[in-house]
Amino acid sequence: MDHARRHYLDQIRRDGVTLAPAVAKAFGAVPREVFVPDGFYTGDGRRVLPADPEFLPTVYSNDVLVTKLTGDVPVSSSSQPSLMALMIDALGVQPGMRVLEIGAGTGYNAALLATMGAVVTTVDVQPDVADRARSALARAGIGGVRVETADGYTAGPDGRYDRIIVTVGVAGVSPHWLDRLAPGGVIVVPVEHAGTHPVLAVRNGAEDEVTGAVVCPAGFMSAAGPLTAQHTGSHPQPTVFAGDLDETAEQRWDPALDALAYRDLWYAAGAWHHRVTRAGVPRREQTCFALVDDSGAAGAAVLPDGRVLASGPAAEQYTAVAVALAERWWALGRPPMRAWRVGLAPGGDPAAPIRVPRTWTLTRRPDPA
Ligand SMILES: C[S@@+](CC[C@H](N)C(=O)[O-])C[C@H]1O[C@@H](n2cnc3c(N)ncnc32)[C@H](O)[C@@H]1O
Structure with a gap:
């Protein structure tokens, strides 16, 4: 070599x-x-x-x-x-x-x-x-x-x-893939979740049950066609906050969460709340996760040190939810994203349905902190 x-x-x-x-x-x-x-x-x-x-x-x-x-x-x-x-x-x-x-x-x-x-x-x-x-x-x-x-x-x-x-990033799993998969086979696929595309290892289970285990974080370009159809459980599209944000909750962690732990929190927040997505925040190089309102340009962004920056008419309400999500994740012992199992149910375009994430379950005791 x-x-x-x-x-x-x-x-x-x-x-x-x-x-x-x-x-x-x-x-x-x-x-x-x-x-x-x-x-x-x-x-x-x-x-x-x-x-x-x-x-x-x-x-x-x-x-x-x-x-x-x-x-x-x-x-x-x-x-x-x-x-x-x-x-x-x-x-x-x-x-x-x-x-x-x-x-x-x-x-x-x-x-x-x-x-x-x-x-x-x-x-x-x-x-x-x-x-x-x-x-x-x-x-x-x-x-x-x-x-x-x-x-x-x-x-x-x-x-x-x-x-x-x-x-390529998808909103869900094509039923045609499941039909073509040999018994015991696996589909490794980046499925949209809270503005990113974490990779799932998806298997056909008993009685039409389709489940995915989270493999790793990832960001992918989105697929063309029915693979990226919106569905009732879709998280909002990634966004950029407009205008200035106020610090509405102070620093919670010192040192701040490292990149992987922050991804773990992000994943859990997305599993627990359907308004979580990826957001750009003015004057911050890294995107972060945020709860965004219907405008898509306001809400509450959570930083790796636990600070919350918020804007818009529901800033206070979204801040309270963001803090509660962070507390819940911490109280559970900071579960890693690999601890989640995802249940996939029919959704998307009825003319070309896909199996989309519908349920999230924590499967094992998290590693000790
Ligand atoms: C990140 S690239 C794939 C990287 C590739 N595996 C490699 O080793 O270079 C994503 C590719 O997915 C393709 N793509 C997007 N939507 C698709 C779809 N619905 N079906 C098949 N390919 C698609 C794009 O044209 C693009 O070439």
Whole structure:
């Protein structure tokens, strides 16, 4: 393995992900640069081309590579490697397994799965994206991957799959995926929750019961079509607060919650309250979670140190709810997001229904603080 890819593996591990030997081997073997032959876009919309000095160092970093924009909105990318590794790990891929991927993108994730011995079908709703993924796989000399253009809602071409991995954010699980899943199979899928897309490992249970275990936090671009239909339990769209906010509850934690604990609180708040979403707050770089009112631009935002910043006519009421949610989470021993099980029920567009999160249950005693 060359130096760049060894350094790449080190970075993924340094960002907290343990790589199983087969996963590490795949990341070490597949040339990621072959899957971004036209370069990628940085966060400020600048294009980085293969000839640019920063091209290879960025390709072999733990960063998402945005490969297609519509206006300034990313519509295709190679996802963050540490997130891909966590999702592949949750998939439990073994050589010979039939895997369906929804969201071919660059083809890089499909290449990793094929390198681990899976037989992969990957679908993308954008024909030009699917074509480029097909060409990249051929250039990289990776066999065992079929690339199709289709809306992933339909699950693409006929076939049964041992595993399904969804690499685009959805509001719920397509019933077609459940129909195509072999007994004992699992669907690893980022499902909208409180303005983000935490990854669930979803299984078919007895008597039409469909449940998901939370795997990890994630942010994904949203899927096109019925996979992102609104439903009665949808949290509000991510938002940016308008105007100034007042500090309505003082600092609660010193030191402040670290990034993972804050995500755990965010998840719990979203499970307990349907007005929780991701919000940008004026003069704060990081987005946070907030309870937002019907205008979408006011409510109460909770910071990692427990302070609440609020605005709008219901500022006081939303602050009281935010504080109660934080207290409840703390009193339960700060349950991690992995402790939640999600029940998925029919919802979305009646003409193209999906299984959406409906119930949340804490499954085990949380780890001691
Ligand atoms: C984050 S990228 C996927 C990354 C990819 N797995 C890789 O390794 O590069 C998300 C992809 O999902 C595709 N997509 C969006 N909505 C879709 C849908 N309804 N069905 C299939 N693909 C979809 C987008 O066109 C985009 O290419």
